[in-house]
Amino acid sequence: MNDPFESYNARFVDPQTVAQTFILRDREFTSLCEQTNSLLIGPRGSGKTTLLKMLKVGAQIAWKNRTQANSLRRFNFCPIYVGAERQLDIVVGHPATLKNRSSIGLLSKALLSFRVKFACLDTAQEISNSKLRDIENMSHQFVELTGKEASICRSLSLVWDLGEETLSFLEVRLRLYWQLSEMNRYLARIKYGSEISPEEIMKEAQYLSHDPVGSCESFISIFNTVIDQTAKSWALCVDEVEIMPDDLQNYLFACFRSREQRLLLKLATSPYSKIDWQGLGTDRPTAGSDYTAINLGFTTKHDSKRNDARRFSSQLLEALIQHEGRLKKGDKRPRGTQVLGRSPITEANTSPDQRDAYKPENGIHYLRFKALIERDIGFRQFARDRHIDIEKLHSGSENKRASQARKYIWQVACRLEYGPTNQFVRPDRTIGDRPPSRKAFADIYLGYDSLLTMCEGNPRITISLMRPLVRRFFGTSRSIPLEDQSSLVEETVAKFVSLLSTIRVADPNGQLQDMSLVDLMDTIGKYFSGEVNGPEFRPEPPLTFKIDKTVPNEFVEALGAAINQGAFIMLSDESGLFDHGSIKDARLRFSYLLCPLYHLPLTLGSQVNLSTILKSKRLRPSRRPLTQDDLFNRQQT
Template identity: 25%
Template sequence: MSQGFLEPFNAKAMSFADVARTFVPSTKFALLAGPWNSVLVGPRGGGKTTLLKMLSAEGQAAWSGPQADEVKSTLGYTGVYVPSDIAWGTMLESLQRSGQNEQVGILFSEAAFVTHVLLAVANGIERHVRLNPVRRGNDIVDGELRPTQTELEVAIKSIAALWRLKPISLSPASLVEALRLRLLDIKSQAHLCASLGPEVVGETAVRSCDYLGLDMLEATSQGLQTFDALYCRSDHRWCLLLDEFEVAPMHLQQMVLASMRASGGQKLLLKVALAPCGPEVLYQRDVAAPSQLNDVRQVELWYADKAEASEFCKNVFLSRSQSYIGLSGETPNNVFGTSAYPVVDEGEEAEQLGLFAGATRAAAKQIKHHFVSLAEKDASFVRFLERKGIDLTRELGMQPSDLNGNTLRKVAPLVAFRSAYRGRSEGRKRGVKPFNATYAGWESLSAISEGNPRWLIGLITRILSHADPGQLPVPVPRQTEGVLWNCQRYSEMLQSLASEQFHSIKTSASVFQVLEKIGDYFHDRLVTADFVEDPPLSFIVDNDVDDDVENALRIATNHGAIVCFESAATVGGYRSLRGKRFRLTYLLAPIFKLPMRKSKPVSLSAILNPPPVERKSEAKVVESPPEQSGAWKQDGLF
């Protein structure tokens, strides 16, 4: 099977040096990086792994970007990256299936997790000693009196005792090796318990493993206190960077989040990456959850408004453009041009005003054409024009000082979109290709990416890999082919999603079919229903929506398919989607033929269960998907 072109950009598979080489810091990074406990919440591909790797000691050492020195001088801790391991969960499941007591399974999976953490810490200790070797005699190195070999061995012996290890020698490397052997032993013992059953080896195995029950926070903190005392820096802090922690069993998530209540002012900080919608049972047990006000800062890797992501997207492009012939030093607007229609969020009047103020005569003529064309086939639009006193025989001025200028400017993109899809017969649609002009130009590409670095890189890579560097801006057809290719791959991924996540988010509803109903509803309201200035393009999950649909949307949220307008009030993400307002990701806009704007909301139950008269007016045209260039997939993107 050939490799998807974006798989190399998945930070999980990249070295720390490679991640640092192309790293672009964002406002989210600044919120995450400080000396405090953090929960990093974001959809798949949102950049969680990149941010955590860049906070590690290895990532910081490899980073030489413009802001690197400033961040390094203020970080105040040594970051230890801890990747996730699905064995934490599968070990527990296999023991439970074999009939073992649940607590036995919890002990073994917790021991595997603690050992992974200690192994990452031991690697950090070994790295520090390698970079700061012990002294010989009374030599002072770089102004510091470093420990002697004897003092190092005493500290290693003490740490080994704290961690219940028996290393073959008193060196950091032996700590690492002993922990690797322990991981093998844990998996071996768990497999034995699962294979032979509880009557044969259950209690005996538990008694023989003296490391079972070792407390992660206490064992790590005590070991690091011993090590830092060796280097006369007892006030130094460390930070565990726990990646993809949503795959950890529930008891581990509860244990770590509860630890945040106690770790803020101590030796050890915690930064944990989670999906936006974790298991609903996360706080249903008697566990004290941390507070966003007092214990932890929650950083969410999505943007309800595009303006916050625009500068980040620009910097991502500039960091990549140097690898393309002829593009070094070019701005994204030079390369992709300006979008033909504004990507307007609520409250962005100034941006929309500027777009129409700078419109060329040809563009102004095209806008007028859309108004006239729609009036010829849409009686409801004619009634709207009459109510507003808009005369299409006159020039359409769109400045605030012009008659109806604000109204015309607001509806112009909607008029163009509706005109492109509406048929001559009342309530019918045309079987046309997507309104491609909407999805080309830098502003559109930036919005479609949602500030998700992997999505943006995928769009840029696909477009530029087939573009002529001597022809700038890249032609609209070339851009739209690249956009539609990426959007189609994303749509296919959503169609193949499993109906269960984390053993508690279960649904009998198809995730993509729920999204499809929402997208089709918005398109129909925009094209076939009576014309209005502000058609709904966002939705609220109301109480009439059943649990199956809500769980389908929770899975969709974890994959970035819908974007929530409100921040999660609960540490660790959304406990419930009820009452929350969402929009479809702009990456699905070309699939469902939608403009990229938020607009007013409608209740989700009204979308899924429209009244009969509305259902009757719908007329759906099924079109062939855009042509797919190449047979290979880009699984690493999503």
């Protein structure tokens, strides 16, 4: 199926275009530019590829931003960018490859070596472009290769086993393409049933045994010697490490303990990996010593980066408005709040009418609390027990409002929509009950404030959600009605969930068949929904869970895949770091984008062990493909 977020995927965009749409994350980009090894960690769409591509010289040239000058002075290393490679997907996992595992491992490494070699040539041509010499803040990257290219290529012919002497980068490329076609011949033989040993391959094609990082180191040694800059530093930037075979992932992480001081290693990967981190031994690389971990998620255990995420998504929204409106310099640009309108729930102190929100008779929070007290027996009892007097909240201090009301705003709003019973007074003064709403996207999830929160600072999600809304705005020149927002957002979420449903989950007991990640999500989501919208009002309902040690490995792997896709968010410590690889003992929450499906607040909540959830809610696999109606009309049982 089509990926719903491919509308913006930097993998398929050239560096120049990436630069034109780049929104700077200063702290992360500064860290990436340091003269040290780096590990970029983030789920899909979080901007890993964009940040790595922004190191490329071609992107730096095109980056027209007022902070450009300072940013480009931050590093002197030459970046060698290696993108993702899925060529082996057609072979790896094929039944015929089972008897050729060692050979497939050899060819996987050889393919990465080819990618590195081509990337080295790309960088050499970028930094020797004479136009670079005249660009302010970029001239330090320029290298004069007139009369030197042939010498470099002759040496590469030897160390890269090209088979014949080459005198230009073009000739080197042609020899590499020939070698690559020979490798494809071996892959085709394996695919169609031949059994080939690594020894046979290396005997016929020694170049297929080349080490990827070793190939880069040999290029650097030759290049620096020829240009007479022996200390010149480089950075090998490898993207989407998580899609590589496990052996290659282990290999690259081990290379953080590099032997070549002139070569930095900058890897980008997802939070979860099945690599054997501990298996790398006592000499395994460690964060802070051998590399700097850079977490691209705006998530900490106390949600302290929530405003940073909103600010970044807001900047991206404003850039979309500028682009989609084709606005010229001097044109008046609509603000995001004009396009989407304010949300029924706004973040504390971000709305101009926040101070009046608690005032009787018309304050928005006052009306919401008053309505729930009248309708909800559980909340009425809670307010009585906590001595919450909604008639006096507006006159108290901000700290008192925070402790008595503000922290419960989202829960109150959810229970008004989805609570167990909504009592009302009939004309004859008798009490009646109305059933809770079954509308998945209630108004509380719509509008500028809530939609920015649901974007969570993820560029791909932000663009996927906001671009259709912005286009609708410029088509009508008026704020997008909430019902139109609802239909567009529902469509995006439905596509995302449909993608997640393709991730299979094995039943640890072997009793259930055809389980998908969505079945596991439903179990967790319905548990949380019961805690939020059940008969009893819970002041701090659990909205996060810990993957405790009793959770079966089958579920751990499924949750790891969900984290990498962005369905669940891993909460790290306040430094923004967490151990890459295993997620045992990790604390997770739903992506805010998925919270409307289960009628949950866009807040952090307390923690519960996943094993507790699994014991209380029985997994029930879906019997048929999900539809959009299934998602947005489901009963929360």
